[in-house]
Amino acid sequence: ADSVEGQVPKTRPDADGKLRPRRMDEMVGQRDVIERLKIAIDAATSRSEPLGHILFDGPPGLGKTTFATVIPNEMNTSVQMANGAGLRAPKDLLPYLTNVSEGSVLFIDEIHRVPKAVEEYLYTAMEDFRIDVVLGDGVNARTLNLELKPFTLIGATTRAGMLSAPLRDRFQIREHLGWYTRAELAEIVHRNAKKLSVVVDDGTADMIADRSRSTPRLANNRLLWVRDYAQSKADGKFDREITRAALDMIGIDELGLDKQDRNYLDTLMRVFLGGPAGLDAIAHTMNVSSDTLEDEVEPFLLRSELLVRTRRGRLATPKSYEHMKRPMPDI
Numbered sequence: 001a002d003s004v005e006g007q008v009p010k011t012r013p014d015a016d017g018k019l020r021p022r023r024m025d026e027m028v029g030q031r032d033v034i035e036r037l038k039i040a041i042d043a044a045t046s047r048s049e050p051l052g053h054i055l056f057d058g059p060p061g062l063g064k065t066t067f068a069t070v071i072p073n074e075m076n077t078s079v080q081m082a083n084g085a086g087l088r089a090p091k092d093l094l095p096y097l098t099n100v101s102e103g104s105v106l107f108i109d110e111i112h113r114v115p116k117a118v119e120e121y122l123y124t125a126m127e128d129f130r131i132d133v134v135l136g137d138g139v140n141a142r143t144l145n146l147e148l149k150p151f152t153l154i155g156a157t158t159r160a161g162m163l164s165a166p167l168r169d170r171f172q173i174r175e176h177l178g179w180y181t182r183a184e185l186a187e188i189v190h191r192n193a194k195k196l197s198v199v200v201d202d203g204t205a206d207m208i209a210d211r212s213r214s215t216p217r218l219a220n221n222r223l224l225w226v227r228d229y230a231q232s233k234a235d236g237k238f239d240r241e242i243t244r245a246a247l248d249m250i251g252i253d254e255l256g257l258d259k260q261d262r263n264y265l266d267t268l269m270r271v272f273l274g275g276p277a278g279l280d281a282i283a284h285t286m287n288v289s290s291d292t293l294e295d296e297v298e299p300f301l302l303r304s305e306l307l308v309r310t311r312r313g314r315l316a317t318p319k320s321y322e323h324m325k326r327p328m329p330d331i
């Protein structure tokens, strides 16, 4: 959603790399998850075994990739990064699997997008650290059994419900990442302001937190944008006034909704009279993919009670009419 016109510019890779925590102690929030992972890491390390496979699920920007980089750091091992969308055929998986070293991590983001044919290779790879590759076809086909080094698969998904049961069951550790509190986001803003060598007072950090949809990635994006704005308009000093002006300029409102979020609610109210409307119909009208809406727009609207999902479709709530300053239709 970051590249949609008028929204926060995509975080520059260098800045994002700089802001991403490297160790568990640098991570904010997710205390329960961190507690459980520390125990699993301690136990695996003291037994000199690879860590069990881990599945993270939750909306985008809540720390799945961060965990996948922090865990190997804690275990002093390396990580290979793959994306489920790029693993179209079993052969796409081979370079990763044959490259794993003992105890290292293979991270597959968007693992729900791995096709069935590839998924089946993951089963034996995860369970027995072995894959059976079929070479050639017809009467000449032969099976090659490859032994793999024991490794840890970390999977991430925004759609835990789309994973098949056999795949889901092969993860020994499954963690759901939830939304961050205002205080946690404000702490992330303070820590990252320090890394960027800018000074942010508490009121400003709270304002950025309030407008970040409970999501660390958005808090970082907003902070970077406000820093740019302050540099160009106010000699780099920023306070609540500058922050409000900077965020208003890119269409981020008091609830943290961006233009796309408001466009969604506006479409639902204006075109579909508040619903119930099907997701695909809304997506077609807005000319965006329904996946984008379901992954990036709806989760926060649902949790903020600005939207409800019924069996017949999406429905605007009284709170969303109030936020959008539209009269409720007479029913």
Ligand code: ADP
Pocket (backbone or CB within 6 Å): 016, 019, 020, 021, 026, 027, 028, 029, 030, 059, 060, 061, 062, 063, 064, 065, 066, 067, 156, 188, 216, 217, 218, 220
């Ligand atoms: P996901 O993989 O779930 O989409 P990421 O792990 O890429 O999300 O997180 C996005 C950014 O948010 C990271 O680059 C990092 O800077 C920040 N972030 C995420 N989780 C935390 C956390 N617990 N503490 C501090 N920063 C975080």
